Amino acid sequence: MRKILVLFFLAVIMVVMVATVIEMPTLGDPANVTNNEVPRRYLENSLEETGALNVIASILIDYRAFDTLGEATVLFVAIAAVLSNMKAH
Amino acid sequence: MNLSQHLPALIIVVPLFFAFVMPLLARWCKQWCVPTTLGAIIFSFGAAVKMTFQVMNTGPFSYYMGNWPPPWGIELSIDYLTVFAALTINGVGLLIIWYGSKDLLHELKSEVIGWYYTLYLLLMASMTGIVITNDIFNMFVFFEICAIASCGIISIKESRDCIEAAFKYLVLSVLGSGAFLLAIALLYMVTGHLNFTFMAEALPDAMVLYPKNLLVALGLLVVGLGVKAALFPLHAWLPDAHSSAPSPSSAVLSALVIKVYAVAMIRLLYLVFPRELLGMTPVMEMILWMATLAIIIGSMFAIVQDDIKKMLAYSSIAQIGYVFLGVGLMSESALVGGILHIFNHATMKSLLFLVAGAFIYGTGARKLSELKGIGHTMPIPTIAFCIGAFSMVGIPITSGFISKWYLALGALDVGRPFFTAVILISSLLNGIYYLPIVVNAFFSKPEEAVKEPKQLPRQMLVPLTLLSIGVIFFGIFPSLILGIVYRAAQLLLGL
Amino acid sequence: MIDVFKYLILVFLVFCAVFVARAKNMLSAVIIFAAYSLMMAILWLLLAAPDVAITEAAIGAGVTTLLLVAAISKTRREE
Amino acid sequence: MEDTIVRYVSRIILPFVQLYGLYVVLHGHLSPGGGFSGGTIIGASMILYALSFNLAAGSKKLSHDVSSILESTGALIFAGMGLISLLLGANFLANRIAGFPLGTPGNIFSSGSIVIITFGVGIKVASTMITLFFSLIEEEHSHEHH
Amino acid sequence: MSITEIVLRLHANSYYFFAILLFIIGFHTMLTHNNLIKKVIGMNIMDTAIFLLFVAIGYVRGGRSPILEPGVDHVFINPLPTALILTGIVVAVSVTAYALSLIIKLYKHYGTIDAEEIMRIRGGGSL
Structure with missing residues (x-):
């Protein structure tokens, strides 16, 4: 019974999501709204603004470095949680 | 360098910094753990007080991480709601851990107490980060830190109920974050921005072109944050998690952690989504x-x-x-x-x-x-x-x-x-x-x-x-x- | 041509995801999951995101698998 | 896992894997990769070492003290670079505006704080992966006395 | 909208479609399986599906990976989603490690990693 209920629930989600996928902006279209001034500046100015050839690295560690500090912190908190859990018992 | 100008960054970074130092302190100079933790949180509280006066006198302001202006970099926004939440978090958090410095001695084993302070400082920093950031992906990263740290301060206690409660909480938190990340993807797809202000500007146009995307994203946000904030039908994890944990953890989880998600929800619903969309649904x-x-x-x-x-x-x-x-x-x-x-x-x-x-x-x-x-x-x-x-x-x-x-x-x-x-x-x-x-x-x-x-x-x-x-x-x-x-x-x- | 390749990988991913759920032996579930991660890395190469592909191959297929195997070796192997 | 062939092969392979990991870390700003992937590769090579010889040897190679120091150091390098840019008069985690020299694009020592932070992240991720694995696999010694 | 049009749209957005499909499968694994390690694997599948969706947003037809060559002009993909997902992958592995350590401790205390059996031992509730 529970399994059928879960399947029904997931089917509903699937239908809604597929309807959304049909409406979504076409994948890979250069005219998509995501290709706005944000990636343009990353791609055109990152060399002179950060000096890195790999644009991903310049986003990761310069433009959005605070995210990456958070990411390093996630690893740190995982260590803290795992070690405290393993030592406590 | 003018310190008061950088307080929005320091209110998050100082607890983080001392959390990174804490395992070393716990290993070699144990007696310094409590004063360091208290000092870091007192600093954050002082920063929150200072920023409150600043905001009340001169109005909301924002801080650009790494000097990059908003659509490119991460912006921290200091307005009335965020500064109020930061004040609450750090003020109440300070009193709880002050109390905990004695209470934990009898609830935990001595070798994990240093880790408790590490997790607590990370929790404080991440909660302040969640309320203060103006960038939705940055908020997600802080959500994850907050989720693991808040499970960590439950499972640190030596009892099997705590482990079970922490696991349940972790699984549901991860489901909530997954829904939130999916919502970010759907919103980014139609707006092209991650910053709240810019998203809010782009959403009315996107609402005409891609209404389904926005509706699904709205639903996912409410469900994802609702799970984390224990809104009624999604609260199944809360009673076990909050009752089995050590008392200071229960206090911080009940008093602050679920509130932080409520603040995030308030900011997203009121500041990002257009009022017409909320009226439509x-x-x-x-x-x-x-x-x-x-x-x-x-x-x-x-x-x-x-x-x-x-x-x-x-x-x-x-x-x-x-x-x-x-x-x-x-x-x-x-x-x-x-x-x-x-x-x-x-x-x-x-x-x-x-x-x-x-x-x-x-x-x-x-x-x-x-x-x-x-x-x-x-x-x-x-x-x-x-x-x-x-x-x-x-x-x-x-x-x-x-x-x-x-x-x-x-x-x-x-x-x-x-x-x-x-x-x-x-x-x-x-x-x-x-x-x-x-x-x-x-x-x-x-x-x-x-x-x-x-x-x-x-x-x-x-x-x-x-x-x-x-x-x-x-x-x-x-x-x-x-x-x-x-x-x-x-x-x-x-x- | 590249479309056929893409669909092959995508369908393979779906099969992997289904068989992970159905596998009775936990170790084989983990191995299938490692294959899933590697295929995902290849898909990301197709999408011109080599950074994510390298990271996924190292973390998803490498470290996550190791951690899962470690957890299985400490618990039970059969479902 | 006391197999001669495994030991022999891993003894040959390990230096190359570690060299590759180091390459990925240090060239993070020039080619795909970076602190996270490179650090994971180095960490995975250490885990391979531990698995093919035995766990005690692997643990000895990187004792708990060392790994906790490395983790904190990596994270502190990151946060420290941010604080240094505060001292230099820019906002937190600024690079060029804080006055870090960008150097010639294409060199290893270019792009200011990026290369230092990548190195710090590499250290941190490598030691984190090792610690996570060993803490999951290790027998607990403390559970007799409670 | 006719069937052909729908199929064409799904073909154009195939990555999005399969990402959603994988997400649902992972979610299903997470909801219905009692084995806790299976739940963790399902969680990972769910996460990678979201990452696939995210990376696909950044794709631009005919674009190359954003490694600059001074003096040469190419069409590049949008680098922002790629950078975000690097963060996401590390987050996922941290959560996995912590969840597995909890599972090992649950096994030590209850002698099983089956959610229903654990519930039976505790009496009541659901995991």
């Missing part, structure tokens, strides 16, 4: 009804509990309902009541959990039936409990009364007296489960278990006293905090 109405059910059913569950911490945990489900009631009613007074309740519930629920911890510390008893007559043997914690309980019920001159008053007024403002009735009924229900404890504590003969309690050390008594004074003080002089809450509500509603 019944999402606010749904939040309203979920909040109502939370208030009634949470209180009912709390009545039948015998374990004091479990009762307080169920009461938290009811109390988060008040916050969301204020969110859903969408009137100025109701929003003021909801936001004010974030602060008021943080103080009174942390007070109650810490008193419960003090009872357990003193007598080892956690059943309500064993705590009869405790007022004779542990007078100060019991008086503190009375103050917290009165505030929960909403008796005048306590702070709980003020926020309920504003919520009731807000419900009348929008012409829905039904919700005023809900607030009254829930006060009655709160009375049913809090007042017998108070009465039994003072007017029954002491039970065997509570006859000769351990004396509470000063580090535990002072935070309890300060919190009870705070509950009374903000009940008598609410204007001190209402000024900033009013401005926050006006900013959110665009008045």
